[in-house]
Amino acid sequence: MKNLDSIFAAYLFGWAVFFVFYLTVAKRASALRGDLDRLKDTLNRGK
Amino acid sequence: MLKRGVIGAAVLFLVGAAAYASFYIAPEERTMGAIQRIFYFHAASAWAGMTAFLVCFLANLTYVLRRNQKSDWLGVSAAEVGLAFTTVVLITGPIWAHPVWGIWWTWDARLTSTFVLWLLYVSYLLLRNMLEEPDRRALLSALFGIFAFLDVPLVFGAIRWWRTQHPQPVIMGSPGSGLEPTMSKVFFFSVLAMHALMVLLLSERYRLEKMRGDFQELQREAEAR
Numbered sequence: 001m002k003n004l005d006s007i008f009a010a011y012l013f014g015w016a017v018f019f020v021f022y023l024t025v026a027k028r029a030s031a032l033r034g035d036l037d038r039l040k041d042t043l044n045r046g047k
Numbered sequence: 048m049l050k051r052g053v054i055g056a057a058v059l060f061l062v063g064a065a066a067y068a069s070f071y072i073a074p075e076e077r078t079m080g081a082i083q084r085i086f087y088f089h090a091a092s093a094w095a096g097m098t099a100f101l102v103c104f105l106a107n108l109t110y111v112l113r114r115n116q117k118s119d120w121l122g123v124s125a126a127e128v129g130l131a132f133t134t135v136v137l138i139t140g141p142i143w144a145h146p147v148w149g150i151w152w153t154w155d156a157r158l159t160s161t162f163v164l165w166l167l168y169v170s171y172l173l174l175r176n177m178l179e180e181p182d183r184r185a186l187l188s189a190l191f192g193i194f195a196f197l198d199v200p201l202v203f204g205a206i207r208w209w210r211t212q213h214p215q216p217v218i219m220g221s222p223g224s225g226l227e228p229t230m231s232k233v234f235f236f237s238v239l240a241m242h243a244l245m246v247l248l249l250s251e252r253y254r255l256e257k258m259r260g261d262f263q264e265l266q267r268e269a270e271a272r
Contacts, residue, residue, distance in 0.1 A: 007084055014135045014139050017138065018131060029251075029258060
């Protein structure tokens with residue numbers, strides 16, 4: 001198959017973009033979940 | 048959690064099946080050869096990205112009319128997802144173009160309007176980061192988002208209205224244009240798979256934005272005490 005390296009590169013870089021995007025969303029969600037739990041604890045202790 | 052995992056696995060299966068179909072089921076194009084197979088990934092990503100920007104536009108419009116917080120959350124989520132898909136389009140396009148045209152890039156109407164679209168939504172996200180006050184941020188970014196969407200019909204029409212280096216449309220193109228039936232089936236299956244991926248990423252991103260909204264509400268509650 002001619003130009004296989006280009007096809008491989010297109011799929012590799014394309015999927016890398018989706019993967020990195022998903023990872024950044026998951027990372028941001030995880031950090032925010034931690035902050036949210038800490039804030040909830042602080043508020044509950046203050047009651 | 049289990050439901051999300053099952054949906055995620057189903058979407059991954061669908062995009063895997065679409066990739067398989069574009070390599071093993073779609074026939075080889077006569078003039079370009081194997082490199083044409085990038086088309087199924089490139090064009091399907093472009094369609095899914097445009098749909099995400101349409102969702103962003105509708106959410107922005109709803110926010111301006113109703114000042115509904117959920118519309119703001121949906122707007123920013125769709126903008127980010129649309130940007131991810133457009134990034135894929137801007138990467139896979141030149142990789143296809145180099146062996147076919149002999150150049151990576153040219154400033155024709157389709158390529159330029161797509162690059163401008165990418166810049167507009169990057170600006171949309173930068174604008175949101177610069178504004179601190181939530182209501183002002185939501186309104187200004189919604190107005191900017193409505194303006195940014197004006198480029199989407201331009202991207203769609205660029206290969207129909209002007210002579211471009213980019214290939215002429217094979218879907219909704221001039222009479223006589225079109226795809227070979229098996230190619231057409233594989234293409235629309237790829238479009239379906241990329242839309243499923245877009246909806247999955249959008250729902251994940253929306254959950255994050257909703258969580259941020261809950262956090263800010265609790266923060267205001269804590270400050271009010």
